[in-house]
Amino acid sequence: MLAKDRDELAVYYCVDDLPGAHIPATRLNGVLERLQQGLPLSKIALNYLEKQGLIALLRHATGGSTSDKFHQDAKVEQARRKQEAEALRVAKEQERQERETARQAQMKLAQEKAKVARQALERDPKYIAKIRNQQLRARYDLDWFIEKDCFAPLMDILRRIDAGKRLSEKNVLWLSTDGEEYFSDSLRTAYHQIEAEFYNTQFNKNHDIWMAVNASSHYRKCGKANVADVLLKSVDIEAKKSPKLRSAFFTTHGGVKRDLGFKEKAIRLGEKAHGLMNKDFRPCTLIGAVYMETGNYILGQQWYEKAVERGATERAIDSELRSIFMRADSASQKAMQAHLLQVDPERYRWTRNLSAKR
Structure with missing residues (x-):
């Protein structure tokens, strides 16, 4: 049908x-x-x-x-x-x-209770401090578990940095040792920014070129090599006779040029610094790094060896090499890896692991 x-x-x-x-x-x-x-x-x-x-x-x-x-x-x-x-x-x-009216009434009552509880909580000094601490840690990419023993010194450092205040030697030492894992990129950048501004201010006050050198070094570490370049260009270094000061100045300016991509200028400044203080490892490290970045690995290795002979640690050199390796493109990584493994396959075995992760 x-x-x-x-x-x-x-x-x-x-x-x-x-x-x-x-x-x-x-x-x-x-x-x-x-x-x-x-x-x-x-x-x-x-x-x-x-x-x-x-x-x-x-x-x-x-x-x-x-x-x-x-x-x-x-x-x-x-x-x-x-x-x-x-x-x-x-x-x-x-x-x-x-039922719906009763449900809405219960929901409204629950919301009002929650609001009252939240308002009471938000007036609680302990809660306020907790939220501020969380927000402060989040600003510096540290919104994860902090060891109990490290919490107080870390928060003291964050508060100082957030207020634009310089860290004490004790603070910096702690970040370099016990608190090293909490020295995030954001915190490091903020620290160097504050240091750079401090030394720049000092330079403007007394025209001490060492202050300009220190400021430029910190500007580089907070990603402001262009600011450092302008600052160093304003300095009449040729009027100074101190080989140590001139060498430090040229080395720092060479590092700035390296950051800005002017590799040949960086090498020339490094060579000038080395000519003034040929026992100082810093110009050697600069020149070695630039040669490594430009693919001239043999010269780069030679300058790094000179740096070690003059006091640089192999650990510091290897750390610099890792940084250069990680910033390089795939083709440059392969070439750099081949060179380093030929020099010392055990010391530079990390190139295999880092290239595999890329």
Whole structure:
């Protein structure tokens, strides 16, 4: 039987308000189909009609009413069912609304309690200090677990840095030893920025070129080589006779030129510094680094060896080499790795691990 036919059948027998009348294979639909075909209903089917309150349909099925009487009674039953169904729907909707109103009231109460608790917490000095500490650590990329013994000295350092104050020698020593893992790039940059500004101020006050050298060194370490270059260009170094000062100046300026990508100028300044203080390892380290960066590994290695002979540590040299290696592109890394492994495969085995991670 088609759906249209089932719907028409349900309307005819005044049960179109009951879902089962429209669905095939349901008990009510089966009863209607048998009645339509003039077939008798089983006792089970008759009991079903009685339980469902379909009394008019029951009488009609058992011959107890005429067609007109059936339709008259059936329509009354249907009207009553619809009224009861509507009353039930209204009652359920009212109950739903009452539950929703109660839920909203509970939620509002919970929110108000939470607000009061939050406001009380936000006035708590301990909580305020905790939040400020978290925000301060986050600014310097240290929003992770801090060892209990390290918390106090670290927070003292962060507060000083955040206020633009210089660190004490004790602070710097701690960051270089016990607190080394907390010396983040952000903190390091901020530290060098403050130091650079301090020495620059000192230079402007007394025109001590050593202050300009120190300021430039710190400017380099906080990514402001261009500021250092402008500062050093303003210095009349040729008027100074001290070989040590001139060498330190040329070495620092060479480092600045190296950072800015002027490699040849960096080498020339390094050579001038070395000519003035040929026992100082710093010019040698500068020249060695520039040669390494430009792919002249043999000369770079030779200058690094000179630096070690003059007091530079192999650890410092290796640290510089790692930095150069990590900044290099893939082709340069392969060439540098081949050279270093040929020089000392054990000492420079780290090139294999670092190139594999790239």
